[in-house]
Amino acid sequence: MNRAMLRLSLACLVMFALLLINVTYVQAFKATSLASGPGNVRIFNEQFQYKRGAIVAGGTAGGITIAESRLTKGNIYQRYYPSGPVYAPVTGYDSIFGATGIEAAEDKELAGTDPRLEVHNLINLITGKPKLGATVYLTIDPKAQQAAYAGLKSLGRPSGLVAIDPKTGAILAMASYPSYNPNQYATLNGHRLDKIDLRNRRNPSQPLLNRAINETFPPGSSFKVVTSSAAFSTGKVASTSSTVSAPQPLKLPNGNLLNNDAGEICGNGHPQIIQAFWLSCNTAFGELGIKVGGAALRQYADKFGMNNSHLTIPLQVSASVFPRVTDPSLTAFSAIGQFDDQVTPLQEAMFAAAIANHGTLMRPYLVSQVQAPDLQTIQNASRSVLSQAVSQQVASNLQKMMIQVVANPAGTAHDIFMPNLEIAGKTGTAQNSSTLDDSVFTCFTPVGVRNRTIAVGVVVQGGGFGAAAAAPIAQQVIKAYLRVP
């Protein structure tokens, strides 16, 4: 019987060999594809079993924590957002169903799964220390952010604001109103989360919408910054003191009439372009637009960062739109920020930032540094030029004109004039389908304080005249950032 017994042993050997081959296949070769299998909750659950990295606003020294993980009962980490709605457009949320904002964009770093953190994780695994996520430091200035949110909230209207350091592109403030409390999304209770999320999504005031970068508004007269830039650059206007024609009304090629805001005469009808700019005459810039042409306008709009649907900061930014216009009558409307022009508050800030930085537009960014749990820096902000919007000469022309918008007693934003701090800006009052106009303001500090300058873009939906609603908030943010009383 021993011969048969040997064969039986062989059968047992084959069975065990099959088992070993199969488990090797499952655990060594199929593990990656199984990880994304339907209903696989393990990877997802795991994220609550170790400390996710914090998000800090204001750099490595003296910054404030705006998102962190705290240990709750059952040894589970829960996300906590100390400043809630103020930073919600920046942090986004990290929930059991998904993440938004920086939480999503920097998830690999925060979760510690980034390849650059693998060595740290391996060392922790060997030394038995728990896995930790990296800390993400943001360029956001807490004081500017606080001022921005407080300003928007005081108006109580749908609005967004972005402030940029023109020299670097670092985003100093990014606020949106109405906002939401990301702490609601930190719950580990799926049913509750569903309810909260549904309520927020059905809320007509759209609190989850990040109006600073994901909502577009007509730029109104603030677009005259681009129209002027195009006019100077293409040589249609020689200098700030060149006169331009500003009839009231402007008869368009298609027979329609273009009026100034209140139907007023612009200067003497033949003002210098600088005067037309501080008075924000529609007819002067409408006609300039026709002269420059739709194609050139679009070219300069693109140089200022418009029509770019691939911009990430690292959050995805909605494209600001300058349409392809060939019809001169429509070009006139486009040149004054009407027709189909659409911009985000970030784009408004980029208009001013490009002028402030002598025509060079820096790529806006939010993350200043990523630090591994052992405080070793694994990523520094990479500053880069997004585009050369205009020449240094044109930028200096624009700066001169924008200063007059605030400094000249007849300027549209003279209300925010401060003798101790120079602000250059351009107001916009954009007609929309509702009764109240959108209030738009783009501005920067030409000199700044202690070598610090800032560019701000604000849009307040239904805020009325540009200088009335948007400009004071921009002024508050500037004062907060430059620590000017």
Add this chain to the structure above:
Amino acid sequence: MTAVATHSGAGAAADPGALAPMPRGRRSTELFMLVFAVGVVLAAYANAGLGLNGKLPAGLIEYGAAFAVLVFAAHLAVRRLAPWADPLMLPLAALLNGLGIVMIYRLQESGRGGNPGTRISTMSTSTTLYQVAYSAVGIAAFIAVLAVIREPRVLQRYTYTLGALGLVLLAFPAVLPSSLSVVNGAKVWIRIGGFSIQPGEFAKLALAVFFAGYLVAKRDVLALAGRRVLGIDLPRARDLGPVLIAWGASLLILIFETDIGTSALFFGLFVAMIYVATQRTSWLLIGIGLFAVGTFAASRLSGHVGARFTAWLHPLTHANVFCTAAQIHCVSSYQLAQGLYGMGFGGILGTGLGHGQPFVTPLAQSDFIITAFGEELGLTGLMAILLIFGLLVQRGLRAAVQVRDPFSKLLAGGLAFVLALQVFVIVGGVTGLIPLTGVTTPFMSQGGSSLIASWAMIGLLMRISDTARRPAPQPIQDEGMTQIVRAG
């Protein structure tokens, strides 16, 4: 004891001039390996506690001492009752049993969904304690087998008694009302009061003895009579009777107890034993053919079996399906998929005990305990566990090869094979190699019946091994050229 180990009797036959050297019992090896096994189990237990709570588990000393006392009691019993038995079987079985307890403790501690305090529905807060108690009963059964059965051949006398007992045990749940026999969809239990017994586990042992006794008696007629067709020796039609009866019985289990796993075990056991007894390939082919026909028919007729096949072929497609008892043709592979996900999550090195999420998989403490090990100990640990099972099987087969008495040989071979087959059926099932069927993982799954039966089986194998390795009685005095030569 001398230093030279030889097969008993062989030396004497080869060299009639010298005294046969005394083979070693190797009990010291067993003791050393047992200390090793207990050490591994205690380290795993401490590791699980550290992984779960960051501190050594409460009762490390008490549980550890209890476990050590149990296995050393078994060792002392072997020293006294079966001194020549295989030295590795006891440490291997103890290691598997101990690791099973550690995993059950770990699952009990983390509770449902990883929340300590909320227990997994099929576990109580004292499951670990029960498992330790079952281990004690199992080791008691092991010692009892060694103490009562001093010579494996005596079992041959009870061939038909044990055969009848086996069939009754097997069939009992089928005739009981469902309320007393169904747990988790399988009608293989007897529920009395708070206890439930899986009689099939014990039937397996009884039927192995019956098959061995029956086949040893009938093997000549089964082996020699018949015609040769296409190079295969076909048995006579009337000799097909026992095979058909075994086939019919296993099909009945399949249909009435909806338990394809147990059915496969019994039929596989029978076919393997009849093959070893007769050495006729035809029996093997007939057996495999009959099983294939039966399973195919069952998969067509029974929604339960058909669903298992579909789930096996597409484990991830049906991963999010949940079926109620009323949905007969509903296919859910949630459990299978979660088990596979767990293994994938563990990867090659595993998450470490207490760091994974084996509690996500339903029944991780019983049917799916292997995937729990795969998750927390990784491919490395799972391979080690499979190799421990493989070694245990190999030790059993070795005893079967060594022992001379045909009945003992057949019994040992059958028991070792059925252990291998059971590991193949359950591990293959939960890892997606073959369709999933609910048999227990020997020594590891939560529950007493399987554990006690497995220990009893190790008792039988060690008894047979002891018989095989026991040296021939030495002549009491020097009788010159006269030798006692045992018939081999």
